[in-house]
Amino acid sequence: MREQTYSFDFENSEGRRRHKTGGLCIAGTFAEIKAFAFEHFDKLDKDGDGFISRDELKASFEDQNTSQEARSYIFFLLRRLDEIQAAYKEEWGSGDGISRADIQEYFKTWIEKVQK
Numbered sequence: 001m002r003e004q005t006y007s008f009d010f011e012n013s014e015g016r017r018r019h020k021t022g023g024l025c026i027a028g029t030f031a032e033i034k035a036f037a038f039e040h041f042d043k044l045d046k047d048g049d050g051f052i053s054r055d056e057l058k059a060s061f062e063d064q065n066t067s068q069e070a071r072s073y074i075f076f077l078l079r080r081l082d083e084i085q086a087a088y089k090e091e092w093g094s095g096d097g098i099s100r101a102d103i104q105e106y107f108k109t110w111i112e113k114v115q116k
């Protein structure tokens with residue numbers, strides 16, 4: 001499989017996708033973001049409906065108590081929200097935002113790609 005590279009895109013645009021080559025790309029980064037999302041899922045999912053919505057991510061991002069490191073992970077999730085929430089089709093209806101299954105599927109695919 002072709003090597004995939006990914007770079008963080010700090011432009012504030014909704015839904016626009018940019019896949020660059022030669023950017024920051026390490027499987028470790030994806031594993032870290034995934035670990036972060038799982039570890040903080042309940043905290044990020046403020047209303048506890050099992051989905052982290054865009055508004056919930058934004059609220060955590062803007063929270064004064066959110067660390068810089070956490071912000072960078074949340075930023076990634078915000079930028080990729082549409083892709084991540086489409087990663088797994090929930091049988092019980094699609095809520096607004098990212099479910100644990102979405103995270104699992106999305107990062108599994110990415111981590112497999114970058115490790116090949």
Ligand SMILES: [Ca+2]
Pocket residue numbers: 045046047048049050051052053056097
């Ligand atoms: Ca929620």
